[in-house]
Amino acid sequence: MGYRGRFFRRALALLGLGLILAAPAQAKLQVLASIKPLALIAQEVAGDQARVDTLLPITASPHDYPLKMSDHKRLRAADLVLWIGPEMESFLARPLSSLPADKLITSYQLAGLNWPEEVQEDGHHHTNHVHLGKDPHLWLDPRNAILIAQALAERLAQLQPASAAQFRANAQRFAASVQQLDQQLAAQLAPVKDVGFAVYHEGYGHFVGRYDLHQVAYVTYSPERRPGAKHLQELREILAKEGECLFMEPYYKVQGMEEMATSLNLRIGLLDPIGGQQVSSYQQLLQQLSESFLTCLADRRNR
Numbered sequence: 001m002g003y004r005g006r007f008f009r010r011a012l013a014l015l016g017l018g019l020i021l022a023a024p025a026q027a028k029l030q031v032l033a034s035i036k037p038l039a040l041i042a043q044e045v046a047g048d049q050a051r052v053d054t055l056l057p058i059t060a061s062p063h064d065y066p067l068k069m070s071d072h073k074r075l076r077a078a079d080l081v082l083w084i085g086p087e088m089e090s091f092l093a094r095p096l097s098s099l100p101a102d103k104l105i106t107s108y109q110l111a112g113l114n115w116p117e118e119v120q121e122d123g124h125h126h127t128n129h130v131h132l133g134k135d136p137h138l139w140l141d142p143r144n145a146i147l148i149a150q151a152l153a154e155r156l157a158q159l160q161p162a163s164a165a166q167f168r169a170n171a172q173r174f175a176a177s178v179q180q181l182d183q184q185l186a187a188q189l190a191p192v193k194d195v196g197f198a199v200y201h202e203g204y205g206h207f208v209g210r211y212d213l214h215q216v217a218y219v220t221y222s223p224e225r226r227p228g229a230k231h232l233q234e235l236r237e238i239l240a241k242e243g244e245c246l247f248m249e250p251y252y253k254v255q256g257m258e259e260m261a262t263s264l265n266l267r268i269g270l271l272d273p274i275g276g277q278q279v280s281s282y283q284q285l286l287q288q289l290s291e292s293f294l295t296c297l298a299d300r301r302n303r
């Protein structure tokens with residue numbers, strides 16, 4: 001072997017080494033979830049075979065978020081973007097329209113999703129508002145989370161066939177765990193299902209419907225919309241009649257709510273549909289919601 005031969009062998013060896021060093025960073029599939037609940041579901045499916053990131057900070061409203069240049073870059077760099085749909089993250093509709101369809105999972109459009117039943121004006125439920133399409137907070141029904149996990153597993157299996165079995169097994173394990181939790185929550189919440197309450201924003205229909213809870217009103221339809229005086233008057237009347245609890249949210253506030261709750265002798269609770277910093281799994285998010293409902297709805301006479 002001459003000088004040139006050895007040179008080439010060394011060059012090839014170096015090149016090989018370079019590829020090996022570069023491989024781990026390139027090989028990992030990158031899933032970008034729009035909001036934390038979707039990232040938590042995706043994390044279960046991805047396991048250690050793909051990387052999952054969240055686009056929005058947890059303090060941001062998923063209904064209205066100003067995308068930064070760096071966010072646009074992250075959207076383009078991801079192998080797969082998982083979002084709810086324009087009904088929730090309307091600010092993503094345009095940026096995502098330029099992505100190829102196989103790089104996108106639109107949860108709102110998945111087949112077989114469960115939707116809360118339209119409640120009737122039967123004297124027990126109140127529908128004094130117009131539903132603008134179906135409630136997009138669909139991750140709050142655990143059956144929908146399972147559907148999202150399964151759809152994601154299939155897509156990841158296509159993108160990275162070597163890990164297909166693992167993605168599917170992960171989704172299956174997640175489904176089993178969530179089904180079990182679903183039953184636990186149904187049993188936990190059954191004793192309080194006749195206790196009337198109002199939520200801060202109209203975003204809990206999937207949870208309320210799944211566990212047959214007795215929501216009688218909401219403070220505001222969307223978190224960044226201020227309720228009008230007429231709506232607040234109706235809210236007060238409904239709560240005076242059949243409310244025991246008023247749920248607020250961590251990042252929003254409408255003036256006068258605490259005063260209303262105090263004057264009507266209501267307990268004040270806190271609901272977080274996204275899951276705070278300390279929530280590290282989808283199951284924990286649901287458990288926390290359930291506990292928040294229980295804390296405020298149970299123990300009626302102990303004020």
Ligand SMILES: [Zn+2]
Pocket residue numbers: 063137201202203223
């Ligand atoms: Zn919402």
